[in-house]
């Protein structure tokens with residue numbers, strides 16, 4: 001480490017690459033971006049100019065090979081993550097990688113083995129754990145404020161689907177979208193899920209079905225401690241980003257609602273209404289995106305474990321694979337069937 005500043009290389013200058021680059025450039029004095037790469041030169045160029053990044057390179061390999069780079073931020077499509085983690089680990093870089101680690105457990109295990117062998121740190125981008133609402137829900141469960149958790153409901157709906165080209169490489173609704181909610185479920189309850197039952201369909205966006213994916217999915221989770229949960233995902237909620245959680249316990253319930261750009265309520269002779277919730281993940285979760293990277297930097301500088309480890313990155317993929325199997329086979333699936 002060079003002093004108290006961590007020097008980053010960013011790989012991928014798309015939607016999430018921009019979010020993280022802006023955090024590092026404008027919100028984190030302990031971080032400095034050394035270089036950025038994107039196969040789309042123009043995307044890298046635009047982001048480099050916006051964030052004052054001094055060096056733009058053509059490939060991920062050049063970022064990883066740059067001796068000034070101490071930590072890499074992997075923001076490329078999911079299919080590339082595991083191989084980039086292996087390369088970065090072999091080069092001795094600290095690693096922050098977007099979710100999910102990979103589509104298959106074989107790839108994940110290969111990546112985690114490389115990280116363990118190199119002794120570098122790895123954090124996976126499950127940003128919602130850093131959201132102040134969800135942190136408070138977790139705190140209430142952990143402190144026993146609502147007694148023993150009995151029922152948990154996670155509602156997680158996007159305002160509009162991503163592009164069909166994104167859908168095609170995303171891994172599908174369970175590995176791409178519900179993966180956040182799988183992580184949230186085990187984070188909030190503080191226990192592991194043992195069985196999943198899924199139903200889903202293509203209802204609002206036929207194009208998503210033509211691309212081989214679902215646009216609606218609901219899973220029922222049974223935790224080892226007996227808690228029963230549901231997760232409800234939709235790729236389209238026309239009124240905005242719908243991100244809510246409710247947990248019923250033996251001594252009460254805790255609920256977190258959507259966030260709004262303002263708290264104004266307009267009351268007229270005809271109706272009482274307010275504005276739509278914050279539009280999408282960049283608007284709803286900026287604080288959590290900044291905090292997750294800040295805690296990664298802190299973990300590296302202070303040589304502490306990262307707050308979302310590689311093992312935390314693996315379990316939601318097991319859950320997603322079980323959910324997909326349940327959908328395909330129309331039956332409840334135990335996680336042990338997917339990963340021993």
Ligand SMILES: NC(=O)c1ccc[n+]([C@@H]2O[C@H](COP(=O)([O-])OP(=O)(O)OC[C@H]3O[C@@H](n4cnc5c(N)ncnc54)[C@H](O)[C@@H]3O)[C@@H](O)[C@H]2O)c1
Nearest residue numbers: 012013014015016038039040060075076077078098099125
């Ligand atoms: N944590 C979150 O809330 C969140 C939100 C969005 C996306 N993501 C994850 O981030 C990843 C990227 O998603 P996105 O929405 O930013 O996608 P995106 O398509 O907007 O951006 C990906 C970028 O990577 C570039 N790229 C592709 N292959 C590359 C390579 N080999 N080397 C360098 N650049 C390469 C593309 O040109 C593109 O600019 C996905 O794994 C996704 O699951 C996480």
